[in-house]
Amino acid sequence: MSENQTPASPASNPASTASTASQPAPNTIGGPQFGGGLAKRGAAVVKPKNMRGTLRRLFDMTAGQRRELIPVFALSGLGAGSAVLSPLLVGLVISTIATGDPITTILMVLAAVYLVDWLVNFSQQYLMAAAGQHIVLHLRVSLFHALEALPLRFFDRHQHGELMSRLTNDVDNISETISDSFADLMVYVFTILGTLACMIWLSVPLTLVSLVPVALVFILAKVITTRTRPLYAKQQQVLGRLDGQVEESVSGLSMVKAYGRERAMIEEFEQANDELCETGTKAQTLSGFLMPLSNAINNFGFLMVAVVSGLMAVHGQADVGVITSFLLYVRQFSRPFTDIANIYNTLQTAVAGAERMFEIMDEPTEPADAPNAIPASNPRGHxxxxxxxxxxxxxxxxxxxxxxxxxxxxxxxxxxxxxxxxxxxxxxxxxxxxxxxxxxxxxxxxxxxxxxxxxxxxxxxxxxxxxxxxxxxxxxxxxxxxxxxxxxxxxxxxxxxxxxxxxxxxxxxxxxxxxxxxxxxxxxxxxxxxxxxxxxxxxxxxxxxxxxxxxxxxxxxxxxxxxxxxxxxxxxxxxxxxxxxxxxxxxxxxxxxxxxxxxxxxxxxxxxxxxxxxxxxxxx
Missing domain, CATH: 3.40.50.300 (P-loop containing nucleotide triphosphate hydrolases)
Structure with a gap:
């Protein structure tokens, strides 16, 4: 309109949410590929204000789409079952070879397990992608309907770019978390529980030894994430300022050129970009220590288990097949913990985006019609x-x-x-x-x-x-x-x-x-x-x-x-x-x-x- 009486109110910068990417880890012997749908290393993590309450609300909102997750849940159990069973079969093959018995049948069973594992993973990813997109479709439509019902007063207080960020980036973060991480998370949980049960069944002493590096990795992750969280928060703030500056530069380009402010605009951009680079470098360098140190701790734990199991074999307390299976389980058991930590970071960013989405949906809408409201079909105009x-x-x-x-x-x-x-x-x-x-x-x-x-x-x-x-x-x-x-x-x-x-x-x-x-x-x-x-x-x-x-x-x-x-x-x-x-x-x-x-x-x-x-x- 020709004039806007709305008082200027500070609007938050468009929040640039972190992207996620699939980061597969090396194959574990006899197990699935872990690491699909993890947060990209160094991606900014936005911590939600009320994670449990927001997750509960998301769960309630997707009641109509939960039926599509039932087959995904079942396939996760099958995938975890094949991952848990395969190391046991490998150990059985070794034991059979040691005793001189035929191994053809066991190899055929092992090959069948690997085939089932591949089919299950493929089907699970396909169904999860479809279910995730249907859930996100429902969320995006609900958010858009909420925006349509809001009064102009709300839009006076918010930048359009920031609202677009909520409708696109935040919902996309939820989509990626549901589609890429949810199925993997279920597989990891089932795999950890099944693997731990098999390890205890095979050898309690070796199980206790193998849990030591897992505890150390947890402590390491806690220390590093505590130090990187404020750096990532600052990175998000600088990135928001940079996005806002780019938006202003593009929308007001004709004015920038008219007043010859190109050089000054470039300098402002370079200053913000340098600050973002410096903050991001510190955060990503520090967070980059997590994976190498975790691998070193896991390798040390693997060595401890190998030494202890070797001593047990020398004293006749374990045969070579059991030791082989247990070593494979150790590799399989430690990896998902790091991946779950990364998924948790991705989940935090998605939940923070959901909170921003719910902030809009909780805004007061335009007043509803009175119960006895009258139509205005053909007013005279007095x-x-x-x-x-x-x-x-x-x-x-x-x-x-x-x-x-x-x-x-x-x-x-x-x-x-x-x-x-x-x-x-x-x-x-x-x-x-x-x-x-x-x-x-x-x-x-x-x-x-x-x-x-x-x-x-x-x-x-x-x-x-x-x-x-x-x-x-x-x-x-x-x-x-x-x-x-x-x-x-x-x-x-x-x-x-x-x-x-x-x-x-x-x-x-x-x-x-x-x-x-x-x-x-x-x-x-x-x-x-x-x-x-x-x-x-x-x-x-x-x-x-x-x-x-x-x-x-x-x-x-x-x-x-x-x-x-x-x-x-x-x-x-x-x-x-x-x-x-x-x-x-x-x-x-x-x-x-x-x-x-x-x-x-x-x-x-x-x-x-x-x-x-x-x-x-x-x-x-």
Whole structure:
């Protein structure tokens, strides 16, 4: 709109969430490939505020999609079973060879286990990908519906880029965690439990020895993550600033070039980028110690088990087959713990994204219709502002006790300096905001007593900044009346004076407006929105600075279109160019939320007051 009374409020930077990647580890002998769907080493981890509560809420939200996870859960058990069984079979093969018995049958069973393991892993990944995408589809649709239901007050307080980040990046993080990590996590848990049971069954002393390096890895991970968490938090903050700077640079590139600020913009970018590089290097270098040290501890533990098992074999307490199986189990047992720690980091980032998503879904929506709400199907257009006060926040009142009577069918103009409250009054009329005090009546009924959807359809609106969508010219004109025929669309375009330039486009009315019509001039885009409002044929017309961005010739064309659009209906025009509103039935002069004067052009000029001075200033 032409002015925004919303007080500037600090909006958080777009939170750039960490990506995840699959990082397979080397195959364990006789076991599955561990490491799928782990967080990329060095990826920033965002710690959630309430992990348990958020996970519970995610679980409740996906109740309708849980049935798809049942086969994934079953396959995880089968995959873990094959991983647990294969080392035992390998040991049996060794024992059989040592005794000189035939091994053909055991080898065939082992080969069958490996084949089943491959089929299970393939099927599990396929089903998990499908189930994960269905869950994320539900989450994304729920979030988008929540955004649609929010009042304009919410969008005034948040950057659009930050909201887009929640709808895309945060939900994508949840998607990657569900699709890549959930199935692996189930396999790891089943594998650890099954492997531990087999190890205890084979040898309790060797099991106790093998648990020592596992405990050491846990302690190491705790120490390193404690030191890296603040570094990753700082990395996220710097990355958010960098993303915001890039967004501003791209959206305001023409202004940057106009003022020759390219060098300064590059220097600011390089400074933020260097800070990000330095912070990321420290965090990733420190976190990079975890995997090599874990491997060293695991290898030392493997050596301890090998020595102890060798001594047991020398004293006849274990045969070579048992020792072989146990050593394979030791390798298989220690690896998933590191992978689970990485998955936990990925899960923290996903849950933090879910919290940001739920913050939007928990915002108060637009007020619901009253139980006895009445329809506004064909209003006459008699509007009354009855002692209306309003502020975008409690501390700053923008409209001060305004009373105004607008007869049905009248052409009314609001004039005044920028920030005087003109657009705010229009916002209140369309119930983008509700009044803080007083009331606004339409045909004798408080606006809050109407059904909101009906009330909004009663207004045909043309704003100062034209809003077009990446669709065809015809679809943009028919936005308020999707079932309009091509003849009706063309008639509206001719009435708005847009038919001429539309005919010069490559595909005419079927031309797709890329970049919201960036290839069109400001005046051409405005003419399309005029055509849209004419086609919608709403009972009440609102034109907010509709001619402020066009040349005088186009202004005359728009003015003629405005006269056709406002004929026979209540219309409210906000204008700085006073020449466009001289023929209005009522001109209302607003200043700092107060009505200073009202009357026709002739009456206000005869008073020699504020309006007369404004006209004189524009005539100079």
């Amino acid at each position: 509007i009354v502002f009855d002692h209306v006060t309003f502020g975008y926040d409690e501390a700053h009142e923008v409209i001060h006790d305004i009373s105004l009577d607008i007869p049905a069918g009248a052409r009314v103009a609001f004039v005044g300096q920028t920030g005087s409250g003109k657009t705010t009054m229009v916002n209140l009329l369309a119930r983008f905001y509700d009044v803080s005090g007083g009331r606004i009546l339409l045909d004798g009924h408080d606006l809050r007593n109407y059904k909101l959807a009906d009330l909004r359809r009663a207004f045909g609106t043309v704003l100062q900044d034209p809003s077009l969508f990446e669709s065809t010219v015809a679809a943009n004109i028919a936005y308020g009346k999707p079932d309009a025929t091509r003849e009706e669309i063309q008639a509206a375009a001719r009435a708005a004076g847009a038919d001429g330039f539309i005919g010069r486009l490559e595909h005419g009315y079927d031309t797709v407006l890329e970049g919201s019509g960036a290839a069109l001039s400001q005046g051409e885009r405005q003419l399309l929105t005029i055509a849209r409002a004419l086609l919608a044929d709403a009972p009440i017309a609102i034109l907010d600075e509709a001619t402020s961005s066009v040349d005088t010739v186009t202004e005359q064309s728009i003015r003629r279109a405005m006269m056709r659009m406002t004929a026979g209906r209540t219309s409210i025009v906000i204008a700085h160019r006073l020449s466009t509103i001289r023929d209005s039935d009522l001109i209302v002069v607003i200043d700092h939320g107060h009505i200073l004067e009202q009357g026709s052009h002739a009456e206000l000029m005869a008073r020699h007051g504020t309006y007369a001075r404004m006209v004189a200033d524009q005539s100079v």
